[in-house]
Amino acid sequence: MHRIIRRDAGSRHGRGRCHPRHRARRHSCRRPDLRSRHGGPQERGLLLVSQLLRLATAGSVDDGKSTLIGRLLYDSKTVFEDQLEAIERTSRERGEAHTNLALLTDGLRAEREQGITIDxxxxxxxxxxxxxxxxDTPGHIQYTRNMVTGASTADLAMILIDARAGALEQTxxxxxxASLLGVPHLILCVNKMDLVDWSRERFDEICQEFRxxxxxxxxxDLTFVPISALHGDNVVHGSASMPWYDGPSLLHHLDDVHVASDRNLIDARFPVQYVIRSHEFRxxxxxxxxxVFRPGDQVMVLPSGFTSTVEEIWGPGGAPADHAFPPESVVMRLSSELDVGRGDVICRPGNRPHAxxxxxxxxxxxxxxxxxxxxxxxxxxxTTRTMRTSVRQLDYRLxxxxxxxxxxxxxxxxxxxGRVQxxxxxxxxxxxxRRNRNTGSFxxxxxxxxxxxxAGMIIQPHQPNPDVVAHPETIGRADRASHGLTVWLTGLSGAGKSTVAAELQRMFxxxxxxxxxxxxxNLRKGLNADLGFGPGDRAENVRRVAEVARLFADAGLVAVVSLMSPSRTARNAARETHEDAGLPFVEVFVDTPLEVCEARDPKGLYSRARAGDVVALTGIDDPYEPPESPNLxxxxxxxxxxxxxxxxxxYLTSRLRS
Known part of the structure; x- marks a missing residue:
């Protein structure tokens, strides 16, 4: 086997030399120059879409993912000579009968010691x-998040199965x-066929089970290929040991799989990342x-809604381009001087994204x-936009x-x-x-x-229950005799919230x-009697009280809330509920130290908690998150x-006057 050394940005080594037998044709080790082989920008763009293939390995531990990648690199003659010598030496020192090609990808010390992929x-x-x-993604359940990261941008996933064990839970x-992440092509590689005597019956059994x-x-698109990554059967070349398999080898299939149609070439989307300005250029x-974007196209800038025309497009290297396809990085100039900034999206007027x-x-x-x-x-x-968000609801965990x-x-x-709102x-x-992985992920x-x-994938705009139809309002806030607001008092048990709130209500x-x-x-005896004191129930308790307070404030009353509400995020959600409705929300932090609250102990909760009779008491077992910027x-x-x-x-008088 020839040992070809090829400089590559993805290698852990910054050096390398070609094998002497290939120095005379070193250019064959380089990637093809698209500009020299294809003249027009359209051909270059289409080639960019179809020629590059991103793939990810998947499967359970010890199914041979790293070995398969090592075999692909080795048999396709793209391994550094010093790398190959190093793994051959390491394999000999370990007493292994074959060169361990998995060492080409398992570069971390912990990976080599344990024989698993971690990162x-x-x-x-x-x-x-x-x-x-x-x-090369890890197979251990502990590193599922790493598999999600590796497969999130993949066009194809190679799922490996040990022919002896079949499809396991992790498989x-x-x-x-891979399906959830929208990977359009799956190849089921039934590996280690040499350990089941190249059995066609075992291969068919695994295929039927997985189907x-x-x-x-x-x-x-689901394809099945029987392989032996250790010996190279059906990886790059066909296998004489499996004459019953008449399909292509794995690399032949990877060469031929069609991915150009997987890109969304219908919905024109250009998230602005940076504005390039000079005296005469923007x-x-x-x-x-x-x-696809072309000079002369009518476009719209969102969220402003202004329209213009694409004047010019510059591709990588600053060359003028007739077209721009995903995933090309380009600079676009419009015919109009519009207020466009980072995070805005350029699209077609008749084909806009959801907003x-x-x-x-x-x-x-x-x-x-x-x-x-x-x-x-x-x-x-x-995309290129950053903002704050809150979790309104966890619909289910999958x-x-x-x-x-x-x-x-x-x-x-x-x-x-899980699915969230x-x-x-x-x-x-x-x-x-499902329509566009670039604009649908976050x-x-x-x-x-x-x-x-x-990491998230947007399913759809949130749809309210179709069976619940809101009745139109006939009276607005301006028609009320008074304008309402909510005063939200938060603090530890025994801080004095209820006493101050009752006095405040009396004065109003x-x-x-x-x-x-x-x-x-009082609310936990009626409205919230069904709720406990776990994190989810506490959040729901705050949400319900916030909704009731919003209704009171909208009706023109002053809603005085006395609620421990220990979670900062839950209180912020209560504030957002009011701000979305245009209602004033005043957060008052009753900042009484824990030792003072414990000395008061009006309900006897602290003494019972110290004795172990009460668990999950805020301030003792559960944390209290004080407000970062309370109004008072x-x-x-x-x-x-x-x-x-x-x-x-x-405070309220001065605020309302201002």
Missing amino acids: VAYRYFATPRRTFIIA RRHAFL QFATKLDVH GYAGTVAGG TRHIDAMVCWLTEQSALSPGARYVIQH DVNTLHRDEHAERLQLNEI LHTQQPLLFDPY ILVDETTNNTVA VAAGRPAYLLDGD VLRPDDGTPEAMAIKVLT
């Missing part, structure tokens, strides 16, 4: 017909994830996310430091093994997948993920740590202003409850 490793190689980017999990499982998935740089603040999405939770729960707030990064929906789930934890700060410009980022915590009513007190303990803070040294109520009234 996603990317490898690059080319044939005369196509260029490939391979993502089905990865197949479902039955695939009927539950959204799979449009252009918009970005990556085409869908459709809404309420979406339904599937999310995969990627972190073990926290969990997703209703009311939580994050930063959403979608069991990727049985495809069962757990509609009673209260949170999503590491590697779990999101509410964004500003309208999101998107297409459903990530969620924790505001505090700046860590990516979830005495002044002729209709007011009503919504006390947490009340402390014990502010005086009596009456003095505190007067302080609140003084």
Whole structure:
């Protein structure tokens, strides 16, 4: 076997030399120059779409994913000579009978010691017909999130099955994830056929079993190939050991699979990433996310809605282009001087993306430091736009093994997948993920740590229950005798919230202003009697009280809420509920230290918690998240409850006047 060394951006090595037998034709190791072989920009764009193939491996642990990739690299003559010598030496030192080609991709020390893949490793190689980017994803359930990352941009997924074991739980999990991520092509590689004596019956049995499982998935192109990655049978070349198989080898299929039609070339989408300005020039740089753009096309800029015409397009390298296809990075100049910035989307006037603040999405939770729960707030990064979003509801958690929906789930934890309702700060410009993976995907980022915590796929704009039809309002806020608002008092148990709230209600009513007190303990005897004290029930408790307070405020009353509401995200969601309706919301933090609350202990909860009779008490077992920017803070040294109520009234008077 020839050992060809080829410089490549994806290699862990920054050096390499061609084997002496191939130095005379070193150019054959390079990627083809598209500009020299194809003259027009349209041909180059179409070639870019069809020639590059992104693929990901999937399957259970020890099914041979890394070995298969190593075999592809080795038999296609795209391995560095020093790499090959290193893995041959390591294989000999370990006493292995064959060169362990999995070491070409398992570069981490922990991966080599344990013999498993942990992180996603990317490898690059080319044939005369196509260029490939391979993502070697881990098979262990602990690293499911890494598999999601590697397969999120794949055009094709190679799912490996050990011919001895058949389709395992993790195999089905990865197949479902590939389907969920919209990977259009699946190849089931039945590996280790040499260990079942090249049995055609065993191959047919595995294929039939997997076909039955695939009927539950959204799979449009499914191919089966029997292989032996260790010996190279049916990987690059055909196999003399399996004369009963008359299909193409794996690499031959990868060379021929048609992916150009998988790109969305109908819906023109160009998210603006950067504005290039000079004295006489204003252009918009970005990556085409869908459709085809040409000079002279009528376009619309969203969210402003202004229309213009594409004046010029510059492709990579600054060369003028007649067309722009996905995924080309281009600069576009419009004929009109419009106010366009990062995050705006250029599209066709008659073909616009959805624009809404309420979406339904599937999310995969990627972190073990926290969990997703209703009311939580994050930063959403979608195309080139970043904004805040909140989780309105967790519809269900999906069991990727049985495809069962757990509609009673209260949170999503590491590697779990669920359907959620999101509410964004500003309208999101998107297409459903099934229609366009570029404009239908997003990530969620924790505001505090700046860590990516979830990857998501937009299903559709959130649709309200079709059986529930809102009755039109006949009286507006201007027609009311008074204008309402909500005063939300939060703090620990025993902080004095209820006492101040009751005094505040009394003062409002005495002044002729209709007011009503919504006390947490009272509401748990009626409206919220069915709720417990778990995270999900606490969030639902706050949500219900916020909705009732909003109705009271809309009717012209002052809703005085006394609620512990320990979750900052839940309180922020309550504020958003009012702000969306244009109603004032005043958050008052009753900042009484824990030791003072415990000394008061009006309900005896703290003493019972210390004795172990009460669990999950906020401030003792469960955390309380104080407001970051409350409108007003009340402390014990502010005086009596009456003095505190007067302080609140003084603040409200000054705010409402301004």
